[in-house]
Amino acid sequence: MNWQERISVDPLICHGRTCIKGTRIMVSVILDNLAAGLSVGEIMQSYPSLTEADIQAAIAYAAELARERIISIQMEASA
Secondary structure, three states: OOHHHOEEEOOOOHHHOEEEOOOOOEHHHHHHHHHOOOOHHHHHHHOOOOOHHHHHHHHHHHHHHHHHOOOOOOOOOOO
16 A cells, blocks of 8 residues: 555645545544544545545554654553
8 A cells, every 4th residue: 555645745734734635634533533443434424535545545654653653652550
């Protein structure tokens, strides 16, 4: 999956947030919906201009960010 073909950043659209090209649908909105348990079909129903490939691009973009960034995660105390 080449997510760069489907995701863009434009300072004039959604304040420069990453969006699906040709839309104002932010990648974060797609990821938030997936995290909330919505299926790909449900997301596409809510955002008819999205394709399954767009949603896969959002996931691939998030995976790329996760590989490139160090995120501090606090360990839970053992009970």
